[in-house]
Amino acid sequence: MPPQSPPSYQVQPIVRDGRVADVRLTLRGKTWHLAGRDGEDALARRWIASLAPGELPVVLGAGLGEALQRLLAATAGPAPPVLPGPSNPPIAPVSPPPVLVVDKETAIQEAAGVNRRFAAESRLRFVPAPASPVSPISPDVPSTLAAIEAWRAEHGAGPLRVLSHPLYVRLDPDYYLALAGALAPKSPDAPPPSFGRSRAGRALRPLLLTSKYFLMGEIMTALDRLGAPHKLVSVPEDEAETQAYTRTILTAIDEFRPDFVLTTNHMGVDREGVLAGMLARLGLPLASWFVDNPHLLLDAYNHKTTAKTIVFTWDSDHLESLRAMGFAAVHHLPLATDERRFRPLARPPREHPFTSRVSFLGNSMVVKTRTRLAVARPSPELTEAYRDIARAFGQSPGLSVAQCLQREFPALYPQYAALTQVDRRLAFDTLIMWEATGQYRLDCAKRLTPFFPLIAGDPGWLEALPGEGKDWRYHKELAYYNEAPLFYPLAAINFNATSRQMKGAANQRAFDVPACGAFLLTDAGAQFQSLFVPGVEAAVYSHPDEIADLVRFYLDHPAERRKIAEKGRRRVLAEHTYAKRIGTLCDIMRAFI
Known part of the structure; x- marks a missing residue:
């Protein structure tokens, strides 16, 4: 089912004492307030408390700008230096972190005045949602993720901290909730999520990125024979379908609960590293089995690897060069055959054009x-x-x-x-x-x-x-x-x-x-x-x-x-x-x- 366009809503600023104190939104006959019941003070406290040193904050929804202003103020000074000691060598103070804001609600921004308010703030960058090639009024989640990844790489590739404004997630969950899910890290101490339920003795559950490449049929047959449940996600031939593709993958992960994602020749893995990065943040390993020269494929990728990317190659001569590309886990896995299809003929024909x-x-x-x-x-x-x-x-x-x-x-x-x-x-x-x-x-x-x-x-x-x-x-x-x-x-x-x-x-x-x-x-x-x-x-x-x-x-x-x-x-x-x-x-x- 194609993604639905975000619903339209009406915006009315509420001004008190000469400033915008709230913004009223009317959506499907319901009235919402941007400030919520407690204003944005409580939201600011949650944001600040959740942000750990070294994390790069990504704010989903600028809101009234009050929580955003408090976040900037709380992180304005340099981080306290680590005192030198036997296990702590002296290091320089850390500069204030940059802040990225993802907000496609231009009507709310105009009513709240956040663009004017933060126009001179050098630490702050707004990422407008690019329109999807599929629908000019539907935001493109993969392109937004790519912009976030580029910003993250620009600022040292540190861990991200997603700070969501609750109203925005309710306003358009297909966009903001998808972003939050793709960007959220997996805590090693948290209980297993809906995917990754590996247990000893249980067949693993791969999510397959399928294409017309012949080998996927053999893989599915082999998984059936091994008793391994699997689910297929078709790789779109048209790049304009990337938004629906990403949505399909996120839905499949939530519904099927795979242990890992499997592809051949990196099919379905975008050159910008959006999918690989999203899977890494979800804690979901990506296995890619190369059965053609990997350098003829990977050299075109801007972001080739993550810690959760495991590479298999049919040609052991490429093991070292793949490691040199940055892949930490590289394994030799030769081709094989489907012996139920390729087998001796029970009754060979006496005359045939193939003889x-x-x-x-x-x-x-x-x-x-x-x-x-x-x-x-x-x-x-x-x-x-x-x-x-x-x-x-x-x-x-x-x-x-x-x-x-x-x-x-x-x-x-x-x-x-x-x-x-x-x-x-x-x-x-x-x-x-x-x-x-x-x-x-x-x-x-x-x-x-x-x-x-x-x-x-x-x-x-x-x-x-x-x-x-x-x-x-x-x-x-x-x-x-x-x-x-x-x-x-x-x-x-x-x-x-x-x-x-x-x-x-x-x-x-x-x-x-x-x-x-x-x-x-x-x-x-x-x-x-x-x-x-x-x-x-x-x-x-x-x-x-x-x-x-x-x-x-x-x-x-x-x-x-x-x-x-x-x-x-x-x-x-x-x-x-x-x-x-x-x-x-x-x-x-x-x-x-």
Whole structure:
């Protein structure tokens, strides 16, 4: 249900002795008074008493300005210095804290005169609520939270203290109450809130930020098999829906009471850090499982991490670089397979378009690189050299495009550094990785042509690899869930060439093919060799020069193929299913709840 617009109300100032003593509000036939029964003195005392040293006060609703004035006066002087002693080194007095006021009620501000009253107060900043892109009269909660986070970072990123004017929360709970809930800290001594009810022996309850990314289906299936309750929140494709999205998350947290939030590739986590910061203040851990190069995603984020953000990566080569980004909790969690979907065929068809001696299912990267080149818009010199840069990147063990340029193409590095727009620079990095992958796969595919392979993928293969119909056979791209489980068992040899963005990791095919009881010939990445026994549970090549001899050998030895395929399937069932991966993830998350 879309958020309701704030109700309209009438405002009338009440003047006594030449000053505004109160403001009368009429709303839905009811009359409210801004001053309340006791005026704002009692409110000021509560605010001042609740504010601890070092906290940054965020006031929700300026009211008449009396409580706000008292708050400013009470915090005007420097905090008393800590006396030096054995455990207290001398420190300088602390400056008076700034105060942020969130108040969208312009009619009340005008009637109470607070803008004029505090116009010269340098410690005070008003944050007007930005209009939502969805509705110009509905305030945008995420944008307000982002403004608060920016102000907090500007003033040392200290803890926030939310000071709410009670009338404002009643006036528009969809806005002020949502802000208060998002900004409120979790006290370690408080009883467990409506979420975070972790108990030993109980399955954890994740809140899933879902998208169209294929892996979420596997995660949900694994959670069902583990008996772990879960709830889905769809990530909006349109950024204009962020207000409704945040409202949905807050409602889901309150109703479902999750133990943690889980996403893949940081989907649904905004670049400004509003969601991550909100979850951290609620004491709710955020788990993000990266199954693509995290730097192609996270480098665009202004606020990457909080103490409650736990990162998992399918590629252990990124562990140290993620820690260097500031993530304190980083774990290796490889890909896996859904063995109920990828399994041996009970009755393999005798004739089928997928039947082949050697097959490869993968993207040529021809079209993908063109789209990234268009987004990156590099200089003419970089455009001319990008294929050479990609070749050098693909042949090096490193994972950084920037470092490859500095080392191999120092004259071009300043032009790369001139791509100051983050999206353009990341598009260029992606271009190099994808072009390197395309070059590598094309080289491998050429080694397969003596065996008339079946290649399933994008139409770019027809452009990149000549001789279709004579040297090789083409099939259009396959539907992963419906066609890939049939494709793998119908090939005598399933060939795999891993993307150059993951030079050491194991990709999805490395698990799906053995799960089908099919034979796999793959590149010998270091991490693959820690997951399977090379030559026993899968055949591996260390260099494309080895491909033809290995294909020829295993085509001539079907019994050896069957033995390796059987052992590979046993390994997958024992260790590499998504149910096991999600079980591991939940075991790790239990320590953070």
